[in-house]
Amino acid sequence: MGNSFSSKIGVLLAAAGSAVGLGSIWKFPYTVGENGGGAFIILYIVCSLIFGLPLVMNEFLIGKLSGKSAYGAYRTLSGTGRWQWLSWMNLLSVLAILSFYFVVTGWCFYYMAEAATNSFAGMDAKALEAHFTAFEGKALLMIVYAVIGIVLTASVLWFDVNKGIERLSKILMPLLFLILIFMAIHMIFLDGGTTGLKYLFEPDFSKITSKVILQAMGLSFFTLSVGVGALITYGGYMPQDQNVRGTSLQMIVLVLIVSLLAGMIVFPAVFAYGFSPQEGPELTFVTLPAVFQHMFAPTVTSTAFFALMCVAAITSTISMMEVMVAFFCEATAETKRPLNRHHSVIVVSLILILANILSVLSMTGHANWLSVMGMNLFDSANACVNNILMPIGALGAALFTGWFVPKTRYQGSRVASFIYLVILRWIVPIGIAIIFLDSLNII
Numbered sequence: 001m002g003n004s005f006s007s008k009i010g011v012l013l014a015a016a017g018s019a020v021g022l023g024s025i026w027k028f029p030y031t032v033g034e035n036g037g038g039a040f041i042i043l044y045i046v047c048s049l050i051f052g053l054p055l056v057m058n059e060f061l062i063g064k065l066s067g068k069s070a071y072g073a074y075r076t077l078s079g080t081g082r083w084q085w086l087s088w089m090n091l092l093s094v095l096a097i098l099s100f101y102f103v104v105t106g107w108c109f110y111y112m113a114e115a116a117t118n119s120f121a122g123m124d125a126k127a128l129e130a131h132f133t134a135f136e137g138k139a140l141l142m143i144v145y146a147v148i149g150i151v152l153t154a155s156v157l158w159f160d161v162n163k164g165i166e167r168l169s170k171i172l173m174p175l176l177f178l179i180l181i182f183m184a185i186h187m188i189f190l191d192g193g194t195t196g197l198k199y200l201f202e203p204d205f206s207k208i209t210s211k212v213i214l215q216a217m218g219l220s221f222f223t224l225s226v227g228v229g230a231l232i233t234y235g236g237y238m239p240q241d242q243n244v245r246g247t248s249l250q251m252i253v254l255v256l257i258v259s260l261l262a263g264m265i266v267f268p269a270v271f272a273y274g275f276s277p278q279e280g281p282e283l284t285f286v287t288l289p290a291v292f293q294h295m296f297a298p299t300v301t302s303t304a305f306f307a308l309m310c311v312a313a314i315t316s317t318i319s320m321m322e323v324m325v326a327f328f329c330e331a332t333a334e335t336k337r338p339l340n341r342h343h344s345v346i347v348v349s350l351i352l353i354l355a356n357i358l359s360v361l362s363m364t365g366h367a368n369w370l371s372v373m374g375m376n377l378f379d380s381a382n383a384c385v386n387n388i389l390m391p392i393g394a395l396g397a398a399l400f401t402g403w404f405v406p407k408t409r410y411q412g413s414r415v416a417s418f419i420y421l422v423i424l425r426w427i428v429p430i431g432i433a434i435i436f437l438d439s440l441n442i443i
């Protein structure tokens with residue numbers, strides 16, 4: 001992505017491509033299921049608007065003002081190395097996310113192949129759960145599929161084909177959207193489906209605890225791609241006259257709609273076909289094949305759906321891997337051995353292959369010693385990103401612009417309003433700090 005996007009709509013598409021991904025289709029449903037349904041969704045939406053919107057704008061702005069990725073942006077805008085730790089944290093966060101995100105991207109590829117060969121035909125809930133469990137035991141297969149995702153993403157970055165991706169996502173993203181809408185409508189007419197919709201939209205506020213609030217905030221950051229520097233990079237490619245607020249708002253609305261649609265498909269299926277809302281990370285993967293079996297042309301629709309899910313995943317992994325690649329290029333630029341883009345893509349790919357192998361081995365029980373806080377690497381990276389790394393990354397970025405970047409740097413930009421500054425200086429940091437400390441029982 002050495003060059004900028006071809007148009008303003010290009011930046012929006014790329015940002016939407018980064019944001020709309022497995023977070024909305026995979027992580028959102030099972031996290032909602034684990035946290036009790038409707039009340040959690042309200043918290044998620046509130047967090048996305050109160051924290052998410054200013055934070056997305058903030059990251060775009062940091063990128064747009066500096067024209068750089070996270071590493072260069074913090075250095076250029078601060079004029080010192082004092083804020084550099086934030087870009088290191090971004091690097092760590094993205095590495096942690098990709099260590100499990102590619103595993104799940106691999107699941108999408110596997111499910112696409114299974115769907116194409118009609119493997120789910122006639123399977124009920126128990127059989128679909130058993131099918132997933134059996135797959136989860138096959139470390140080598142999971143590694144192979146995860147590596148396919150890594151190689152594909154690396155190829156896009158290697159050949160610098162963002163224009164092609166832009167064109168592709170102009171067609172494929174709306175297609176994903178259409179399939180989701182079509183399926184969500186189909187679910188309304190399903191016997192027992194309304195129980196799922198009630199679960200989704202009837203809030204039970206007794207389910208809200210401080211941990212649940214932290215989960216909702218983390219999920220909203222995850223689905224919005226906030227707090228890890230990805231949007232800084234895309235902000236760096238923005239044309240100067242791009243409206244940051246409008247782009248951010250459109251992106252957020254899109255994410256919220258896709259997440260809710262995914263919920264409106266998964267939960268009716270949970271109740272209609274006898275799954276549990278607390279199924280965990282496999283929730284989407286066990287329920288969707290059940291849905292397709294009862295739809296028109298199951299083989300074609302399910303294959304198309306999982307293919308589009310792969311595309312959604314890859315447009316997100318591109319944005320994350322780009323953070324790592326740009327980091328290595330920018331951080332080594334002034335050293336004796338600067339890494340060029342291609343070298344950097346190779347180094348990052350190798351690191352990610354290793355991280356994913358470790359993640360899979362610890363998940364499948366082949367290497368039980370690979371655990372953190374009693375969890376396998378997949379679960380611990382997932383939890384750590386959600387509850388620690390993204391909130392801190394977002395908090396740091398807000399404090400950076402709110403308190404450090406001289407206002408003159410962004411005067412004239414439409415987002416530099418008084419309210420925006422108050423939100424970045426006070427509301428976002430205090431809000432994140434309270435939620436964070438409360439969930440750790442510190443306050």
Ligand code: PFF
Binds near residue numbers: 018021024097225226
């Ligand atoms: N927002 C992406 C999703 O919901 O799948 C995940 C993600 C992409 C997180 C890019 C962070 C990021 F920088």
